[in-house]
Amino acid sequence: HLLGKSVIRFDVNFGDPHPEKESELRHRAVDPPPHKAVEKEILDKFDRLKFHEKEDVVRQEEESQFVHAFTGKTNLPPVYLDYVDMNEPWDKDLEVTMKKQWKMNKYLSDRTPLNRDTADLRHATCRERQYQRQLPAASVVLVFYNEALSVVLRTAFTVLKESDPRLIHEILLYDDCSTNEELKAPLERHIAAHPKIRLVRAKERGGLVRARLYSSREARGEVLLFLDAHCEPTPGWLEPLLEPIAKDRTTVTVPSLDDINWETLVYAGAETVYVIGGVNWLMNMLWAAIPQREIERRQREDPFPITANLKTASMAGGLFAMDRQYFKELGEYDEGLGVWGGENMELSFKIWMCGGSMLMVPCSKVGHIFRPSHPYDFMGNNGDVVARNYIRVARVWFDDELDFFFKIRPHFKDIDVGDISGRLAIREKLKCKSYAWFIKTIYPELPLQRDLIGAGQIRNEDNKCMDTRGGDLRGGGLLHLGVCHNGEGVNSNSNRFMMFTKDDKLMGLNFCTDSGYGEGLQFHTCHNMGGAQAFEYDPRTKQIKQKNGKCATGDVVKQLVIMAECRDNDKTQRWDFEYKYF
Ligand code: UD2
Ligand code: MN
Numbered sequence: 001h002l003l004g005k006s007v008i009r010f011d012v013n014f015g016d017p018h019p020e021k022e023s024e025l026r027h028r029a030v031d032p033p034p035h036k037a038v039e040k041e042i043l044d045k046f047d048r049l050k051f052h053e054k055e056d057v058v059r060q061e062e063e064s065q066f067v068h069a070f071t072g073k074t075n076l077p078p079v080y081l082d083y084v085d086m087n088e089p090w091d092k093d094l095e096v097t098m099k100k101q102w103k104m105n106k107y108l109s110d111r112t113p114l115n116r117d118t119a120d121l122r123h124a125t126c127r128e129r130q131y132q133r134q135l136p137a138a139s140v141v142l143v144f145y146n147e148a149l150s151v152v153l154r155t156a157f158t159v160l161k162e163s164d165p166r167l168i169h170e171i172l173l174y175d176d177c178s179t180n181e182e183l184k185a186p187l188e189r190h191i192a193a194h195p196k197i198r199l200v201r202a203k204e205r206g207g208l209v210r211a212r213l214y215s216s217r218e219a220r221g222e223v224l225l226f227l228d229a230h231c232e233p234t235p236g237w238l239e240p241l242l243e244p245i246a247k248d249r250t251t252v253t254v255p256s257l258d259d260i261n262w263e264t265l266v267y268a269g270a271e272t273v274y275v276i277g278g279v280n281w282l283m284n285m286l287w288a289a290i291p292q293r294e295i296e297r298r299q300r301e302d303p304f305p306i307t308a309n310l311k312t313a314s315m316a317g318g319l320f321a322m323d324r325q326y327f328k329e330l331g332e333y334d335e336g337l338g339v340w341g342g343e344n345m346e347l348s349f350k351i352w353m354c355g356g357s358m359l360m361v362p363c364s365k366v367g368h369i370f371r372p373s374h375p376y377d378f379m380g381n382n383g384d385v386v387a388r389n390y391i392r393v394a395r396v397w398f399d400d401e402l403d404f405f406f407k408i409r410p411h412f413k414d415i416d417v418g419d420i421s422g423r424l425a426i427r428e429k430l431k432c433k434s435y436a437w438f439i440k441t442i443y444p445e446l447p448l449q450r451d452l453i454g455a456g457q458i459r460n461e462d463n464k465c466m467d468t469r470g471g472d473l474r475g476g477g478l479l480h481l482g483v484c485h486n487g488e489g490v491n492s493n494s495n496r497f498m499m500f501t502k503d504d505k506l507m508g509l510n511f512c513t514d515s516g517y518g519e520g521l522q523f524h525t526c527h528n529m530g531g532a533q534a535f536e537y538d539p540r541t542k543q544i545k546q547k548n549g550k551c552a553t554g555d556v557v558k559q560l561v562i563m564a565e566c567r568d569n570d571k572t573q574r575w576d577f578e579y580k581y582f
Pocket of ligand 1: 142228342
């Protein structure tokens with residue numbers, strides 16, 4: 001049940017480039033907003049946890065070479081923005097206006113302590129873990145563009161509050177040329193008393209990828225630790241990120257991402273303990289259930305398997321720790337990537353394919369405000385910028401699989417992505433392995449490319465489309481029937497992306513549909529044994545048929561694709577592919 005919940009909660013493609021769809025998807029990542037009762041439960045938990053902290057500190061054994069993670073300073077006097085009058089009556093209208101403008105509740109944030117206590121939602125076994133006493137110090141790097149000052153400060157102050165000071169080399173604030181007045185003198189004034197917070201300002205806006213690239217060159221700590229500028233790390237977050245790097249400098253660590261609600265600022269958590277980062281053919285980062293192979297590896301190797309670090313194929317992008325020199329050796333970020341997107345996949349591929357490894361760290365929990373949509377412009381059409389980034393990354397890393405990438409998105413082939421020779425040279429120099437190796441070895445859950453009959457949106461003559469509703473991220477999801485999208489289906493919404501293969505499979509990006517589980521088609525691991533997973537497409541009748549004489553049927557009432565008796569000329573059974581290969 002937890003598993004299902006976490007996957008549903010994160011059933012969101014960070015990388016979906018279509019702006020409207022994206023906001024719809026993002027809404028789902030945080031919707032429904034926590035019910036009042038849930039909120040209260042979480043807040044109560046906060047209160048109880050305050051007392052835990054002290055115990056933890058006491059438990060650190062002075063003699064030992066190993067220590068429990070530092071669990072923060074609590075009950076500090078609250079710090080507020082120096083220009084906000086806390087005695088003024090609450091202005092509900094202004095609050096609403098600001099939510100719309102900032103895509104988060106800035107009004108509330110400005111009136112919430114900048115050093116508030118964070119929830120400690122770690123699994124109990126995290127408290128049992130001990131970490132090396134000697135760990136490298138990190139440069140915590142926050143890049144920001146027109147973020148609310150209170151949010152940026154809360155991120156920085158929470159890092160200071162929740163971290164062992166010996167492990168923080170500096171907090172580097174990198175202003176990607178923001179235009180908001182708040183981020184000028186007021187920012188400088190508020191950080192003046194904190195010697196470890198350093199501010200660097202870009203002369204021109206680079207977008208988040210370039211901002212992170214340039215800021216990494218300013219950092220001086222042994223480890224680079226990136227966070228988005230709207231995060232709250234929680235007790236004990238830092239040591240578990242640093243230790244794997246201390247043991248092997250080619251290991252990259254990713255904290256477990258929690259949701260801070262954009263409207264209520266409640267630290268709502270998420271069971272990212274139960275997922276890993278996956279990949280699909282659309283270059284989207286996705287959250288997938290922990291594969292059995294990884295569950296078994298953890299059981300063999302760790303006394304507390306439930307919270308043991310997880311090998312993850314990809315990262316969401318914003319939050320990770322990495323040896324600074326190693327980041328350089330791997331060629332940093334691709335300077336040719338526009339404002340948002342793709343850099344997380346490039347780095348993930350590169351880490352694995354060029355000899356490193358990446359771990360998700362369930363005991364390191366960091367909250368992040370998932371905003372319902374981007375509050376900034378992309379210096380170009382959102383979809384175009386992201387698509388170009390994805391294509392650029394694919395052209396550098398996909399090798400023989402590039403054909404398939406273009407096959408499912410033919411319109412991507414002609415898009416100019418600029419000069420990539422420098423990136424290819426890095427790959428050459430590092431003698432990185434192939435993309436096929438990456439899939440086979442690191443993420444075998446992704447079916448390799450196949451010969452296709454059709455792909456894209458699969459639409460019936462009733463003008464409804466097959467819709468995975470994200471159900472093909474895990475086994476057991478139903479194949480739904482939904483509204484079709486105009487334009488390029490793959491580009492606009494990966495939930496509408498289906499494939500019909502020459503070896504008779506009707507599949508989503510990750511799983512095969514299977515008629516053996518009841519009336520509706522369900523997504524299950526492809527077993528390659530035909531039967532309930534074998535279909536036949538007849539271009540004349542346009543039916544998708546099975547051996548038992550049943551046809552895939554769009555059931556508008558149930559909003560499902562079900563298997564029903566084939567009927568002549570029934571428009572709910574006549575299907576067309578967006579891209580045809582016959
Ligand atoms: C996710 C990542 C984000 C990045 C992105 C893909 C998480 C939690 N977040 O999107 O870090 O990897 O996917 O590229 O994994 N910013 C700038 N300049 C700009 C625009 C943004 O500095 O032109 C800053 C922004 O203020 C923020 C950071 O970049 O601190 C990330 O931006 P975001 O929060 O809008 O990205 P997000 O979380 O949607
Ligand atoms: Mn973010």
